Amino acid sequence: LWAKAKTVTIQVIDDKGTVVRTLQRVPKTGINRFSWPLDRKGYRFPGSQKPKPGSPESGNGGYVLPGTYKLVFTYEGHFDSTMLTVKSDPRMSSINKEEMAENYSMIQPVLKKMDVLAKAIDRIRESEKVMKQVKSMEPEKKTEEVKNLMKIAKVTEDSIKAINTDLFPPKDIQGLYDNPYLVIDQLQRMYSVIYEREPLNGTEKTILHQSEILTDNTIKRIQNFFDNQWAAYQKAAEAARITPFKTYKPLTE
Secondary structure, three states: OOOOOOOEEEEEEOOOOOEEEEEEEOOOOOOOOOOOOOEOOOOOOOOOOOOOOOOOOOOOOOEOOOEEEEEEEEEOOEEEEEEEEEOOOOOOOOOOHHHHHHHHHHHHHHHHHHHHHHHHHHHHHHHHHHHHHHHHHOOOOOOHHHHHHHHHHHHHHHHHHHHHHHHOOOOOOOOOOOOOOOHHHHHHOOHHHHOOOOOOOHHHHHHHHHHHHHHHHHHHHHHHHHHHHHHHHHHHHHHOOOOOOOOOOOOOO
16 A cells, blocks of 8 residues: 555655655545654564564654654655744653653663664564475485485574574464563663653663663674575585575664
């Protein structure tokens, strides 16, 4: 729908010229209303589904700071703009703009890294699909190259399984499942900090720090898998003349 329908695009631009949020709406004839919850562009949570091309931008990046913002409307080659003033919530008297900015400066780098981890998990899921494809393409005649591929494939499957086991709960679990050591469960605590309306306290800063370390280590683990085990598997598949692979760039922000 989003890719085909004629949409209105609204860019929210701060006083530094940075686009902090992009909204899309399919307009109807007449007066149109839309809401913006004063949030910034968000980052994907690790393990969430990869968005389809043309999907609307997600929010959940924390609140914008009080100030003046420019809204730029684009529709069918036509442009218009207006200014919008975001005021401080009177219920948030215990935090000022500078403290909100400090919260933002601590939270955003961690959110960006979590977005990289989401892309790393996408690659793991893609690799599982590729392995199924390679297996379906194995010739009936088991040459030495095919036998070697099958041997390395088992090790590669075990590596992927180990990564998934540390990331997610088992797929066959029914009902509630609680494992505080799972990466995804530990990172969920981070989201309690994103919309914090007070200056971050010591506990919240610790959550941020721990989330950043956990995210960094998991990204490195997945990158190491692709640099070594996956590279060996791909080499073995290519030696067996099976090559349904794509080239990946290093996982970076």
